[in-house]
Amino acid sequence: MVTICTAVFVPECKFKAPNEGELDPQFSFPLSKFVGQNNAALAFAIKGNYTDKTQLFYGKGQSCVWENQQLVPPKKKSKQQPALCEQTKLEYKDGLLQFNFTYPYTSNTEVAPFTMRTKSSELTLTVDFSSSGESPEVAGCKSTS
Structure with missing residues (x-):
């Protein structure tokens, strides 16, 4: 099993504003x-409020692509997370196209990486089902505020 770890380096937890079409890490923090x-x-x-070439990955497999203003499964149906695209709530608010979803806990998954990729940026969220509590990056931001 390969574990993906995300290391975040944001001086004083001050995020740079994204450019048009880029992912906003502060929104996902x-x-x-x-x-x-x-x-x-x-x-x-x-x-x-519009982007093309956006893809959502779970693990190494592509789960969804952004087409015609909606998330749909890729042309080759992914057997891994077929419902993920349909469960994602889309909203345009505060100048951001927002993708929100809930990933259910399953006893056979300890760590689940999710990556969203646009034409000009990429961002991975790592979910750890084997640990609970505050992640170190949150504690680090609290100590600088």
Whole structure:
């Protein structure tokens, strides 16, 4: 099993504003989530209300692509997470195209990486079902505020 770890380096937890069509890491923060044996609420956001070439991956497999203003399964049906695209709530708010979804806990998954990729940016959220509590990046931001 390969474990993906996200290291976040944001001086003083001050995020740079994304450019049009780029992912907004501050919207998704924290990027590593320790949820224990609970469902994980996840969110991505892209600056602007339209984007092309957007893809959502679970693990190494592509789960969804952004086509015609909606998330749909890729042309080759992914057997891994077929419902993920349909469960994702889309909203345009505060200048961001927001993607929100809940990933359910399953006993056979300890760590689940989710990556959203646009034409000009990429962001991975890592969900850890084996740990609970606050991720170190949140504690780090609290100590600088």
